[in-house]
Amino acid sequence: MQEQPWWQSGVIYQVYPRSFKDASGDGVGDLKGITQKLDYLEWLGVDAVWICPFYPSPMADFGYDVSDYTGVHPMFGTLEDFDELLRGAHEREIKVLIDFVPNHTSDEHPWFQGSRSSRTSPKRDWYVWRDPRPDGGPPNNWISMLGGEPAWTFDKGTGQYYLRTFDAKQPDLNWRNPEVRKAMHGVMRFWLDRGVDGFRIDVLSFLIKDEHLRDNPEHPDWRPGGPPYRRQLRLYSEDRPEVHEVVREMRAAADAYGRDKVLVGESALPPEKLVAYYGKALDGVHLPFNFGLVLVQEWTPKVLRGVVEAYEAALPEGAWPNWFLGNHDGPRIAGRVGAARARVAQMLLLTLRGTPTCYYGDEIGMTDVPISEQLVVDPQGIRNPGHGRDPARTPMQWDATPKAGFCPGGAEPWLPVAEDHAEVNVEAQRGDPRSMLALFRRMIFLRRRFPELAAGSYRSVEAKNEAVFAYLREDERRRGGGGVGQRVLVALNLGASPQRADLSEAGPAGAVLCSTALDREGHVDLDVLELRPNEGVVLLCGDEDLRGQGERE
Ligand code: BGC
Ligand code: MG
Numbered sequence: 001m002q003e004q005p006w007w008q009s010g011v012i013y014q015v016y017p018r019s020f021k022d023a024s025g026d027g028v029g030d031l032k033g034i035t036q037k038l039d040y041l042e043w044l045g046v047d048a049v050w051i052c053p054f055y056p057s058p059m060a061d062f063g064y065d066v067s068d069y070t071g072v073h074p075m076f077g078t079l080e081d082f083d084e085l086l087r088g089a090h091e092r093e094i095k096v097l098i099d100f101v102p103n104h105t106s107d108e109h110p111w112f113q114g115s116r117s118s119r120t121s122p123k124r125d126w127y128v129w130r131d132p133r134p135d136g137g138p139p140n141n142w143i144s145m146l147g148g149e150p151a152w153t154f155d156k157g158t159g160q161y162y163l164r165t166f167d168a169k170q171p172d173l174n175w176r177n178p179e180v181r182k183a184m185h186g187v188m189r190f191w192l193d194r195g196v197d198g199f200r201i202d203v204l205s206f207l208i209k210d211e212h213l214r215d216n217p218e219h220p221d222w223r224p225g226g227p228p229y230r231r232q233l234r235l236y237s238e239d240r241p242e243v244h245e246v247v248r249e250m251r252a253a254a255d256a257y258g259r260d261k262v263l264v265g266e267s268a269l270p271p272e273k274l275v276a277y278y279g280k281a282l283d284g285v286h287l288p289f290n291f292g293l294v295l296v297q298e299w300t301p302k303v304l305r306g307v308v309e310a311y312e313a314a315l316p317e318g319a320w321p322n323w324f325l326g327n328h329d330g331p332r333i334a335g336r337v338g339a340a341r342a343r344v345a346q347m348l349l350l351t352l353r354g355t356p357t358c359y360y361g362d363e364i365g366m367t368d369v370p371i372s373e374q375l376v377v378d379p380q381g382i383r384n385p386g387h388g389r390d391p392a393r394t395p396m397q398w399d400a401t402p403k404a405g406f407c408p409g410g411a412e413p414w415l416p417v418a419e420d421h422a423e424v425n426v427e428a429q430r431g432d433p434r435s436m437l438a439l440f441r442r443m444i445f446l447r448r449r450f451p452e453l454a455a456g457s458y459r460s461v462e463a464k465n466e467a468v469f470a471y472l473r474e475d476e477r478r479r480g481g482g483g484v485g486q487r488v489l490v491a492l493n494l495g496a497s498p499q500r501a502d503l504s505e506a507g508p509a510g511a512v513l514c515s516t517a518l519d520r521e522g523h524v525d526l527d528v529l530e531l532r533p534n535e536g537v538v539l540l541c542g543d544e545d546l547r548g549q550g551e552r553e
Contacts, residue, residue: 006095007198007262007286008320009454010047011350011444012357016328017054017076018062018414020360020396022407024077028414029395029406031077035085038092040426044363045444048095050200050264052328054082055101058108060169061146061379062393063099064202065106069187086195095197097264102184103203104170111183112171119158126180127171128163128209129155141215142237147383148228151237165206165237167379175207175246185253198254198262201285204277205267208243210236227387239273247277247284262286264322268295271314278319287322287355293348294330299337301469301494305460308352308471312458321354325362332359332392335368340534343439343516344492347536350443351473351490353458361396363440364429369394369418377415390415399427434518442514446538450513451475452488464502467495468531472506486542488513493531501529510539 021033031054041049053063054076063073072079089096105112114123130139130152138152138161145151145166152161153168163172173180188199216232247265254261265277265285277288292307315321325333325345334342342365349356368391371381381388395413397420398405404421406413418424429435447453456475463470470491478486489506493499503510504527512520516536526541 004455005262006047006260008355009447010095010355011045011447012048012050012097012264012355013041013044013046014050014052014324014327014357014359016052016360016393018052019393019406021398022395022411022413024075025407025409025411026075027407027411028075030075031072031081031085035081035088038085038088038094041089041094042092043441045441045448046094046358048097048197049089050097050357051099053099053101058106058169060106060167062377064101065104065108065167065170066101067106067108067110069101069105069184070190083194090195095262096195097198097200097262098191098196099202100188100199101202102173102175103206104164104166104172107169107171111173115171116155116158116162119160125177126174128174129158129160130163130213131160140213140236141232142213143216143228143232145229146380148231149383163209165203172206172209176211176242181246181249185249188250188253192254192257192261197260198264198286200264200266200289201250202266204247204265204285204288205239205243205269206237207246208240210240211242212236228384239267239269244276244279244284248279251279251283251285264289271311275314275316275319278316282316282318287320289324289357290322290354291324293323293325293345294327299341299345299494301463301466301492304348304469304494308458309460312353321352322357323349323352323354324357324359325349326359326392327357328359328393329389330392332366332368333362334365335391339365339367340496341494343436344494344534344536346436346440347443347490347514347516347538348469348492350440350447351453351471351488351538353456353473358440359392363437364397364424364426365436366394366397366418366424367420368392369416371416375416394418397421397425399425438518439514439516442518443538446513450488450540452478452486456488461489461503461506463491465499467497467499468493468501470501470503470506486540489526489539489541490536491529491531491539492536493534496533498533499531501531502527503529507541507543510541512537513540514538 018029020029021037022029023032024030055066056068056071056073057063057065111123114121115127138150142151154161164170214236219233222231263285264287266289268291274288277284292311296307333345371390376388378388378390394415395406395417400422404417429437452473452475456473459472461470472487474487509523
């Protein structure tokens, strides 16, 4: 059997660079800060880091408004700092993915400066320009993803509107223009030449717009007060058929650097649409980011199983799945499901079939930090109070000191440090064998130790109890045939009361590999498995009674 590529068996860790570690002492995280924490990431056991944008930028959207794709914002450091970070990561066998933001540049990017300078500028067609409607209004009804206002901004100088799906300072590039494609492939090559291991591609499904720029229909389910960006069905502004050609070309650019380079594409589409981004011949992105566990509304076995199985069923032959619980754009998992269930959620993430991505701080159970009105800095939060993304972007909690070890000296962190940081921090949890951090490491260890978890198939198991979500992970290579047929069973009690499950379908007994509380060992009978409130367990089981087989450690 062929060895699994690293991006299938590995765990990706997302770093929001403003918030991870500030080495320079200005209250904002930076590249040297990440380098200082590589030992931590190695100890944690993750295989790759994905670093959100660190490029020169006016910071209208905290770096997702890039004014130079091949540089480093001085606040984050220098290109040499990036090279050092990359070297340090590679020495520790950690891959580095960087954020690629192809849908839009900053309005301060020289390309856009040229484009807006005159209608005849050679860069004019690099962006999406249109005449006003006869009444002077914007060319169509599309709305901004950040605030719900019109997605068009009028440029007085040249008398036309430009499209900007996000902020007015983020004009959309015109990906129908071959020159744009060529320039952006050049950007990819710039970083691949430096040695990066791949890209997380921002809002991939938005790159191509309807050629007639037709109006979007209103969303039938939208109600006033709901997130403004959901007001329309983005029929004509997102997920257009022509986007797949763009994706294939990006893949070819990455493939030129070998089989180990990986493309992760961001798109919050439902599974049946998302999977098209793998490409018809699996020649699209390797991992179209799967928002299933982020968008799920109810954290119950029935609903979660539905999400997992709808996604599994939609996957094309040979396509590799992936999961994540949260990122820099939405509430943290511990905020969504509560501290106790956050452990179960972490166990779910690290035992489902597919590549897991962990958002920084979730490994210690960081929660959303309430941000008072005058401290809100996220453009989305400023436009729509209550819908801001700052709460999930607060400084990483390294220790119990006043700034949580995030920044040295007297600097004020750019966002407030969580009040709970005296207890919820890396240092405290490193010394506690029952901590969330210990659970996270244990699960990573198990993923490395048991190919069932890293590579095996997924099949749900009847638990004869509605509060329990259970599934088996099996590896063909270890299914009987001379040796003991073995498999890994995961049983998650998602409720706040104790539950008894009957998992005898999976075998007579199981050896405990891990429990969310990290306080169980030995064996359990599968026909009467007692689970405590919000307890998950990972068990090794098989056709025979595995008692006496031991835990193999
Ligand atoms: C990023 C956001 C950003 C947006 C526009 C998203 O998907 O994750 O943080 O605001 O793209 O670039
Ligand atoms: Mg700094």
